[in-house]
Amino acid sequence: MILPARRSFYAVGANAVVALVTSVLPDFIGFWYVTVGISLLVAFADLLLVVTEPAPRGERVVPHSLPLGVKRTVRLRLHNTGKRPLTMEIFDHFPLQVQATGFPLRLELAVGTFAEPLYDVTAIERGKLNFPCLQVRILSPLQLWWHDLKLPVVSETKVYPNFAAVAQYALMATDNHLSHMGIMKKRRRGEGQDFHQLREYRAGDSLRQIDWKASSRMRKPISREYQDERDQEIIFMLDCGHRMLAQDDALSHFDHTLNAILLLTYVALRQGDSVGLGSFAGQNRWLPAHKGQHQVQQMLNALYDLQPTTHAPDYTQAATELLVRQKKRALIVLLTNLRDEDLDDLLPALHILRKRHVVLLASMREQALDQALDVPVDNQEDALHTAAVQHYLASREATLDRVRAAGIRCMDVPPPELSVNLVNHYLDIKRSGLL
Structure with missing residues (x-):
């Protein structure tokens, strides 16, 4: 595609001025013809030069994997294969699932050289991403035209749940500073199972x-x-239903859950345990429990394109299927977003699982509820709103008390606190010898 550059508009403006003068002074009409003719010839020659010159060669270097919500750098490489210096503007066709900054990029490229411009991307959705092409606009020698090209530079990458917490945990584990994350190792010297x-x-x-x-x-x-006992098994039961679509901040409840699963997977594997995963409510996947740090990668591959659905969770069916697949006694971590109306289906499912396994129910509470209680009460409307929130939270706590009364461990925390609380509950269960 050929687009006019700024100097083309200057040339058109200059010819318009000459035409205006000619309309007043007809004797200059010959001069106007000459001006227009020269302008057209120069413009056509400039157009011909930019169209016939070889296109630059483009490359793109994208990280093989991107963590969700974390800024990463993409590197481009443009080679000038022509016989003149190039002035160009670059725009990369990044997928809609990422946010990019720094465009358009403008480069001055000498003959036979290359440049490596950088730009930042932040993935906002998990899954496989495709970068289809690289768009380049080359300024003609006389700067009258832009030659717009799409270079077929195709790249693929995968967006995984944010594994930065795992890297942070690994560093702190090396330095023996786990408490910086809030993970409390309560082991007394020489004691265990x-x-x-x-x-x-x-x-x-x-x-x-x-x-x-x-x-x-x-x-x-x-x-x-x-x-501590080793060779135990941890199985995650992941609710992919409509409740997990809730979102308080940049990440949905579902994404917070995946981050927590990833962190606990790393911790459990370091403890010598096996980790597996089962999902339900529209996304039915099963990853058998295995040991070894390679299981972290297996978990990442199982989770990176998993998305919440609009289905309602069927806890009883999910529990029954899990009992068929998981014969050995294990710690079952059920991750969901609990509501009062779910209890009639959830409680029987928890009883089914408790007959053979240790069960931990991890539910996420919307941060908006806690934030609503921090708002000052200045009028009747505020008072009614605060009272309604307190009533809802009291009803929610009563629901959780019924679960605890059935002998099932449970936790109800805001999504950002899920990872650390989940690890602490796991460590407590191991040291209590319940498994």
């Missing part, structure tokens, strides 16, 4: 840790040291 080793008695060891037979043989106090 599985026998680990014998060692010399240390001040602070409890008497029940002392191995009296070994102490008599060695003629000095010997203590048993235990570690």
Whole structure:
């Protein structure tokens, strides 16, 4: 496509001025003909030059994976394969699922050289993304025309749940600073469920840790040291129903849930446990429990294109299917957004699961509810609104009390606090020996 540049409008304006003068002074009509003729010849020659010159060669370097909601850099590379310096503007055709800044890019490119402009993208939706082409506008030698080209530079990438929290956890685990995230490791020295080793008695060891037979043989106090049980299984039951479409901030409740699953997966695998996943309510997927850090990648691949649906969750059917697939006793983490009307279906499903497994119900509470209680009450309308919110929260707490009364652990937290609370509950369950 050929587009007029700024100098083309200047040329048209100059010819218009000459035409205006000619209308007043007819003797200048010959001069006007010459001016118009020269302008057309120059414009045509300039057009011919920009159309016939070789197009620049373009490349794009996109990260193989993008974390949701995190800014990442895309690098372009433009090579000048022609015989003259190029002035160009660049616009990349990025997918609608990302937000990009920095366009259009303007470059001055000497003969035989290349440039590597950068721009930032932020993914706002998970899944597979396609960058179809790169659009370049090249200014003609006399700067009368823009030659608009679409270079067939195709790139693909995948947007995963935000794994930045996992990287942060790994760093803190290395530095022994887990408490910075709010994850509390309450292990007391030498205590756990599985026998680990014998060692010399240390001040602070409890008497029940002392191995009296070994102490008599060695003629000095010997203590048993235990570690948390390993080779246990954690299964996530992920609700993909319409309640998970709720959104308080930049991320939906569903995306917060995926981030929490990813973090707990990493923690559980580090503890020597196996992790699996089952989803329901319109998106039925099953990933069997496995050990090893490669399971993090398997979990990412299972989750990256998973989206909430408009279906209503059927907890009983999901629990029945899980019992068929998961025979070994496991910690079942059910992630959902609980409502009072769900309890009649949810409670029987939890009872079904509790017969064979340890169950943890993780429900997310809308932040708007907590924020509404912080608003000052200045009039009757504010008072009624605050009272309605408090009534709703009290009803919600009563629902959770019924779940707890059935012997099922549960938590109800705002979405941003889900990850840390989920990890803390998992660590508490492991150390309590329930599994």
